[in-house]
Amino acid sequence: MFLEKLLAIGMFPYNSEASNTMEQKRILMAKTGLDGHWRGPTIVARALRDAGYEVIMIGMATGEEILRACVDEDVDLVGLNIGGHINVALRAIEAIKKERQSVPIFAGGTITPASARELNALGVEVYPPGSSLTDIVEAADRLTQRKQA
Amino acid sequence: MxxxxxxxxxxxxxxxxxxxxxxxxxxxxxxxxxxxxxxxxxxxxxxxxxxxxxxxxxxxxxxSGYGKPEDENERIKFLLKNGETGFIMEHDRNTADHCYNVDHPEVLARREDVGLTGAVMQSVRDTAICLDGLPIGTSFGHAGGAVVQHAPFALAAYWTVANRLGYDLRKIAGTGQSDFNLTYLGCITKQQIPTKAGLRLNADIIEFCGKEMPRWVPVSIAGYNGADSGLTPDQELGSLFANAVEYLDEIKKRNSIPLELAAKGCGGVSxxxxxxxxxxxxxxxxxxxxxxxxxxxxxxxxxxxxxxxxxxxxxxxxxxxxxxxxxxxxxxxxxxxxxxxxxxxxxxxxxxxxxxxxxxxxxxxxxxxxxxxxxxxxxxxxxxxxxxxxxxxxxxxxxxxxxxxxxxxxxxxxxxxLACLDSGWLHTKAAENQHREFMALEQGDQKLVGVTSAMEDISPFEVEGFMGTDDAFDVALNRLNTVKKERHESSATRCLKELEKVCLSENVNIMPAMMDAVAAEVTLGEIGDVFREAFGDWDVPIQL
Incomplete structure (x- = not known):
């Protein structure tokens, strides 16, 4: 596997050696829409796992389902994959803010600049297509306040 | 580094x-x-x-397509006016890919998304609105139905409308795609019939077109959907032909149409x-x-x-x-x-x-x-x-x-x-490549202009993205209720029962019963329910 090779030659910015010494945090990942473009969320989930996170993927989920998983799984961060309209995401964000105020949320996907600004105003960081995986992992570290174990 | x-x-x-x-x-x-x-x-x-x-x-x-069927119709006419020489009808993915009507709980929970990725077409009435004034007889039309379980409905609706408008089905040209790469590899849906049932539906379409619609490309295997999911060019080619032989072997086994007709039908790919x-x-x-x-x-x-x-x-x-x-x-x-x-x-x-x-x-x-x-x-x-x-x-x-x-x-x-889709083997190949591609960008081995290099942009032209209409859901719900109220209920019920029977039998082609059901204004979600009951759900081999 290519990843292992990268790790072996120490090229990978978030290699598992570093992540072994980090406390384990849990990230919930969900897709708000019913259209199946999985490229973004699966690649991000893999990067987060490689960086030492436990990633709980719940696939296509409604606002209500996202809140329930957030509570049941007691996660430290929620990642939303959005394709187009942000309404389902807004419902999830509102519900999480109400029930689990301390859990931060970030989002990615095909989100128009206007919708991204709307999400930013709610305190949700947005990583559109083209975002660096290193930046996304760094954001997760910052948002979960992950420290050396 | x-x-x-x-x-x-x-x-x-x-x-x-x-x-x-x-x-x-x-x-x-x-x-x-x-x-x-x-x-x-x-x-x-x-x-x-x-x-x-x-x-x-x-x-x-x-x-092309979004919103209500009339929005899609307008966009297609715009493209034709601008020089497009065929036309493609995109269906709303929330409803179409899943064979759900808009009143399905999964869709209700996402009502704002409805219509963003194609027009909502739940009955033949909707398809008729979308096709109004389009050059069915002189142009190559794509009826939609990219996802396998949706194709029989999308095709039957298109053909029924064409037939009612007086076109000879033996003479019209077009396609519907019905692609396995999209359905089971690239764009995995919440619910989908198993691959074996999908193969049966596609073979039914090939067989039906072989007999009734010589100019129609019954299925169009889309290497695109494998490639944009991560398959390399050689894998895109290899998997496309591996897919094609599944169809052709099945048709050969049935021995109901000349294999040449099926080969011609499968020979329109993307x-x-x-x-x-x-x-x-x-x-x-x-x-x-x-x-x-x-x-x-x-x-x-x-x-x-x-x-x-x-x-x-x-x-x-x-x-x-x-x-x-x-x-x-x-x-x-x-x-x-x-x-x-x-x-x-x-x-x-x-x-x-x-x-x-x-x-x-x-x-x-x-x-x-x-x-x-x-x-x-x-x-x-x-x-x-x-x-x-x-x-x-x-x-x-x-x-x-x-x-x-x-x-x-x-x-x-x-x-x-099919076995490679069911086991997740092909998904793993695609994911490995995708990861490699992203890592090459991350490491700087591959540059992407404007993204990983040359990031300065002085363009005064802001691209805001297109968000379609905001009434697609409401109109679709109204139309769904109207068609159910106005249709001849006993014919619809009889056709749906017949479709169910055909689905459960293993050697009767589904398309004639589908054509009857669509003509009797049976709706997409009702057909989806029959499929789910008869075929069950595909067991997705990877974690999403």
């Missing part, structure tokens, strides 16, 4: 090591004998026919045209060569009209960037060029706003304009297979053929294409 790119370490997307220059001796011996063949003749890599684009320019064929120009052009050439070889060796079919593959191409959506979106006009042009150099019959150029949204009117118009510039100004259409005889391109074509057959064989060793 950035690595210096070494001048002597360049490989193609398929992993073929590229030399700084090529000579005649690089062309493999077997392929050298093919170099001097004429287009339209075996081994076909040189193109579909001698006069090529002079006598038949490629079809300008853009994915590929992704990506940005590495010569490799992509070589891929189209390799595809034609492989199809001819496959039909001749496996099925003893050598008739040139059948053995010559027809190719539709779509430029790679995933290569379009969110950042500095106007750069995508250049990318679209280059990717289109690769397809045209490869001699494709039909082409769609993804919108420059692809990474932000579905195409705005302007992005759509640009996609058409790019193709018109290529057709009218560049003289690209003057000579068929302009790359023929190039030491480099001929070598690349031959190497791609070899590598692709190797991947095809690997799939057979795994039990065949």
């Amino acid at each position: 950035k690595k210096e790119r070494k001048y002597d370490d360049m490989t193609s997307a398929a992993g073929i090591k590229l030399k700084p220059f090529y000579t005649q001796t690089d062309i493999p011996q077997k392929h050298r004998n093919f170099v001097d063949s004429a287009p339209g003749q075996a081994p076909y890599h040189r193109g579909s026919h001698e006069t090529g684009y002079r006598t038949k320019p490629w079809r300008i064929f853009q994915l 590929f992704r045209a990506s940005i590495r120009i010569f490799e992509e052009a070589a891929k189209m050439r390799a595809a034609r060569l492989m199809w001819g070889e496959l039909l001749s060796k496996r099925y003893d079919i050598t008739e040139p009209k059948i053995a010559n593959l027809r190719i539709h191409c779509v430029t790679a959506g995933s290569k379009m960037t969110y950042q500095q979106p106007l750069n995508n006009i250049v990318r679209g042009t280059l990717m289109a060029l690769s397809a045209v150099l490869g001699g494709v019959q039909s082409l769609g150029v993804s919108g420059y706003d692809e990474a932000l949204s579905i195409p705005s009117e302007h992005a759509h118009q640009m996609s058409v304009r790019i193709q018109q510039i290529l057709q009218e100004e560049t003289q690209l259409t003057a000579v068929t297979d302009p790359l023929g005889g190039s030491f480099y391109v001929e070598t690349l074509t031959a190497e791609l053929v070899e590598k692709s057959w190797e991947f095809y064989e690997e799939i057979q060793e795994q039990g065949g294409y």
Whole structure:
């Protein structure tokens, strides 16, 4: 596997050696829409796992389902994959803010600049297509306040 | 940590090591004998026919649609007015891909998303609105139905409307796609019938068209959906032909129509045209060569009209960037060029706003304009297979053929294409490549202009993305209730029962019952319920 090779030659910015010494945090990942473009969320989930996170993927989920998983799984961060309209995401964000105020949320996907600004105003960081995986992992570290174990 | 790119370490997307220059001796011996063949003749890599684009320019064929059926109709008419030469009806993915009506709980929970990725068409009435005034008889129409379980409904609705408008079904031309790569690899849905049931439906469509609709391309295997999910060009080719033999073997087993008809039906495929120009052009050439070889060796079919593959191409959506979106006009042009150099019959150029949204009117118009510039100004259409005889391109074509057959064989060793979807083997291959692609960007080995380099942008032109209409859900819900109230209920019930019976039987073609059900105004969600009951759900082999 290519990843292992990268790790072996120490090229990978978030290699598992570093992540072994980090406390384990849990990230919930969900897709708000019913259209199946999985490229973004699966690649991000893999990067987060490689960086030492436990990633709980719940696939296509409604606002209500996202809140329930957030509570049941007691996660430290929620990642939303959005394709187009942000309404389902807004419902999830509102519900999480109400029930689990301390859990931060970030989002990615095909989100128009206007919708991204709307999400930013709610305190949700947005990583559109083209975002660096290193930046996304760094954001997760910052948002979960992950420290050396 | 950035690595210096070494001048002597360049490989193609398929992993073929590229030399700084090529000579005649690089062309493999077997392929050298093919170099001097004429287009339209075996081994076909040189193109579909001698006069090529002079006598038949490629079809300008853009994915299109959103909102209510009338919004989609308007957009299609806009594209046709601007020079599109075929038309594509996109269906709303929330409802269509899942065979749900808008009152399904999963859709209700996302009502704002409805109509964003295609028009909502739940009954033949909706399809009639979408098709109003469109050139069904003179143009090549794409009825939608990209996802396998949705195709029978989408096709039956299109054909029913066409029939009611007085068109002879034996004479109309078009397709519906019904693609396994999309359904089971690239865009996995919340609920989907199992692959085995999907194969049955596709074989039913092939069989039905073989008997009733000779000019229709019953299914169109889309290498695109494998490639944009991560498959390399050789894997795109290998898996496409592995998919094709699943269909053809099934038809052969049924022995109900001449296999030549099925081979002709399966010989309209689509590929992704990506940005590495010569490799992509070589891929189209390799595809034609492989199809001819496959039909001749496996099925003893050598008739040139059948053995010559027809190719539709779509430029790679995933290569379009969110950042500095106007750069995508250049990318679209280059990717289109690769397809045209490869001699494709039909082409769609993804919108420059692809990474932000579905195409705005302007992005759509640009996609058409790019193709018109290529057709009218560049003289690209003057000579068929302009790359023929190039030491480099001929070598690349031959190497791609070899590598692709190797991947095809690997799939057979795994039990065949369907088994590779059911086990997740193909998904793993795609995911590995995708990860490699992202890592190359992350490490700086591959640059992406405007994203990982040249990030400064002084463009005053803001691309906001296109968000469609906001009444698609409300109108669709109203129309759903209306059709259920107004239709002849006992006919609808009888047709639905008959469809159920046919689904449960194993050797009756589903399409006649589907045509009856659609004509009786049975709705999409009701058909989906019958499918789910009869076939069950596919067990997704990967974690999403």
